[in-house]
Amino acid sequence: DQQVKQNSPSLSVQEGRISILNCDYTNSMFDYFLWYKKYPAEGPTFLISISSIKDKNEDGRFTVFLNKSAKHLSLHIVPSQPGDSAVYFCAASVMDSSYKLIFGSGTRLLVRP
Amino acid sequence: GAGVSQSPSNKVTEKGKDVELRCDPISGHTALYWYRQSLGQGLEFLIYFQGNSAPDKSGLPSDRFSAERTGGSVSTLTIQRTQQEDSAVYLCASSLSNGDTQYFGPGTRLTVL
Numbered sequence: 001d002q003q004v005k006q007n008s009p010s011l012s013v014q015e016g017r018i019s020i021l022n023c024d025y026t027n028s029m030f031d032y033f034l035w036y037k038k039y040p041a042e043g044p045t046f047l048i049s050i051s052s053i054k055d056k057n058e059d060g061r062f063t064v065f066l067n068k069s070a071k072h073l074s075l076h077i078v079p080s081q082p083g084d085s086a087v088y089f090c091a092a093s094v095m096d097s098s099y100k101l102i103f104g105s106g107t108r109l110l111v112r113p
Numbered sequence: 114g115a116g117v118s119q120s121p122s123n124k125v126t127e128k129g130k131d132v133e134l135r136c137d138p139i140s141g142h143t144a145l146y147w148y149r150q151s152l153g154q155g156l157e158f159l160i161y162f163q164g165n166s167a168p169d170k171s172g173l174p175s176d177r178f179s180a181e182r183t184g185g186s187v188s189t190l191t192i193q194r195t196q197q198e199d200s201a202v203y204l205c206a207s208s209l210s211n212g213d214t215q216y217f218g219p220g221t222r223l224t225v226l
Contacts, residue, residue, distance in 0.1 A: 043117070043219050044156070046215070049214075091156075098161045098211070099212050100172065101148075101156070101158065103155035105155040106155055
């Protein structure tokens with residue numbers, strides 16, 4: 001049973017427009033959420049995180065929104081740049097355990113010049 | 114400074130053979146994680162080490178899998194009697210302490226023929 005789901009395997013957007021990547025989770029014990037970005041043949045790179053006490057966290061062009069009642073989070077990238085093209089993984093953890101990350105299956109983002 | 118390193122980068126083995134995968138975490142990081150990514154899937158947690166505490170082995174898929182962390186630094190993941198379904202990219206991550214951002218290595222791509 002997948003506890004973290006990314007239902008869109010791919011997304012294509014025009015350079016300069018907004019990219020919205022979505023993630024749903026089922027485990028109400030999750031209280032910390034992260035987005036990682038992965039280029040081919042490299043390990044995932046941490047992008048941004050949010051704890052369950054907040055509903056929004058912003059870092060430059062990247063904003064993560066958390067809707068706890070809907071068990072949904074999203075990553076907004078604006079404006080999108082061709083260098084943002086990568087696979088984006090949503091991950092969740094429980095802060096009082098081992099902090100092991102439960103990952104979604106990823107969304108491949110293509111930003112077209 | 115140096116990031117997380119893993120060796121080998123690629124490993125091809127025959128079914129039934131044992132393999133050892135190595136992870137060198139970032140110096141000073143006390144927490145170390147192993148994950149694997151099968152084709153088209155998200156990352157799957159395998160095992161977690163924190164300092165001198167007993168490791169969290171809850172993600173290991175079978176007793177053919179084991180891991181150790183010597184001297185609180187380098188870790189080795191061993192897979193005995195490999196099977197074709199073990200083929201995946203094995204990723205190691207480390208964090209400064211429990212709950213801090215996990216930094217990933219480039220992974221070891223394991224192919225079992």
